[in-house]
Amino acid sequence: MDKTVKLEQKVKAKGHEIAEELRAMFRQRGIYVVNIIGSPGAGKTALLEALAPHIRDHAAAIEGDLQTDEDKQRLERAGLRAWQINTSGACHLDAAMVRDALKEFPLDGVKLLIIENVGNLVCPASFEIGEDIKVAAISVTEGDDKPAKYPTAIRVSSAVVITKADLLPHVRCNVERMRKDVHATVAEMPFFITSAQTGTGAKEFLGWIGDQANASGRW
Amino acid sequence: MHELSFAEQILDAVQTEAMKYPDARVARIRLRAGEQLALEPASLTFCLNAIAAGTSAEDAKIDIEPAPGDELIIEEIELNG
Numbered sequence: 001m002d003k004t005v006k007l008e009q010k011v012k013a014k015g016h017e018i019a020e021e022l023r024a025m026f027r028q029r030g031i032y033v034v035n036i037i038g039s040p041g042a043g044k045t046a047l048l049e050a051l052a053p054h055i056r057d058h059a060a061a062i063e064g065d066l067q068t069d070e071d072k073q074r075l076e077r078a079g080l081r082a083w084q085i086n087t088s089g090a091c092h093l094d095a096a097m098v099r100d101a102l103k104e105f106p107l108d109g110v111k112l113l114i115i116e117n118v119g120n121l122v123c124p125a126s127f128e129i130g131e132d133i134k135v136a137a138i139s140v141t142e143g144d145d146k147p148a149k150y151p152t153a154i155r156v157s158s159a160v161v162i163t164k165a166d167l168l169p170h171v172r173c174n175v176e177r178m179r180k181d182v183h184a185t186v187a188e189m190p191f192f193i194t195s196a197q198t199g200t201g202a203k204e205f206l207g208w209i210g211d212q213a214n215a216s217g218r219w
Numbered sequence: 220m221h222e223l224s225f226a227e228q229i230l231d232a233v234q235t236e237a238m239k240y241p242d243a244r245v246a247r248i249r250l251r252a253g254e255q256l257a258l259e260p261a262s263l264t265f266c267l268n269a270i271a272a273g274t275s276a277e278d279a280k281i282d283i284e285p286a287p288g289d290e291l292i293i294e295e296i297e298l299n300g
Contacts, residue, residue, distance in 0.1 A: 002246075003243070006294070007296065009292065009293045010290055011228045011291045011292070013221060013224040015224060094224070127224075155255060
C-alpha cells in the first residue's frame with residue numbers, strides 16, 4: 001500500500017497554546033505585557049532601570065537569564081518588583097517557563113508586566129510567551145548593521161529602541177542607517193533613541209507603551 | 220534554534236495521521252515553511268530525523284518548500300508498507 005495523504009495542516013511552535021492561555025489570563029487581569037528582546041549587553045536591564053522610577057507603582061518585571069539573579073537584583077535596587085527565571089542554558093524564554101514562574105510570582109496590583117528575554121537577537125523572536133507586544137532593544141555599540149542583519153527580530157517587534165545613545169560620539173554608528181533599515185523591514189515602525197545614563201527617550205518610550213495599552217483596551 | 224519546537228509539533232501531527240494506517244511507514248513529509256519563521260531547512264530536517272527515531276516516521280524524507288508569510292504547513296505525507 002502506497003498512499004499520499006493530503007493534510008494542509010497548520011503547525012504552530014510548541015508552546016503556542018500555553019502562550020494563548022497566558023494572554024487570556026493577562027487580559028482578564030488587565031495586565032499589559034511587553035517582551036523585550038535584544039542581544040546580550042544591549043542594555044535591556046539598564047533601559048528598565050531608567051524606566052523604573054516612572055513605573056514602579058504599577059509595573060513589575062520578569063528577568064530571563066541562563067544563570068544568576070543579578071538583573072533581578074538590579075531592578076529591585078531601582079525600586080521595581082522583579083522576578084528571575086533561569087533557563088539553565090536555553091537561549092530564550094518559552095511560554096511554559098513563564099507560566100510555571102507565574103505560579104510563584106503574585107501579580108497583584110501589576111498593570112504593566114515587562115519581560116526581559118534572554119540576551120539573544122535570534123531565538124526569542126520566534127517564541128510567543130503571552131506578550132501583547134515585543135520590543136527590540138539594539139545598542140549603538142553593537143553596530144549600525146544589526147537591524148539589517150536581524151530582520152526577523154525587527155519584523156516580530158512593535159517598536160525598536162536604540163540604547164546607549166550617549167555613547168554615539170565614541171562609536172562608529174550611524175543611527176540614521178539603523179532607522180532606514182528598520183523602516184525598510186517595517187515601514188511604520190516606532191523608533192526610539194534612548195540613553196539609560198542620561199534618561200533620554202525614556203518618557204517618550206513609556207508614553208508610547210501607555211498608548212498601546214490603552215489602544216488594546218487593556219487599561 | 221527554534222526548529223526543535225516546530226519539529227515536535229510536526230511529528231505529533233504526522234503520527235496522529237499515520238496511526239490511521241497501522242501497518243504503514245511514513246516515507247515522506249512535505250512541508251511549506253513561511254520565510255518569516257526563519258526556519259533553517261537543514262536544522263529542521265535534522266531535528267525531525269532525530270526525534271522521529273523509533274517511530275513510523277524514522278525513515279521519512281523531509282521536503283521543505285519555502286513560501287511567503289509566517290505559516291508552517293504540513294502539505295501531505297506519503298505512506299508505504
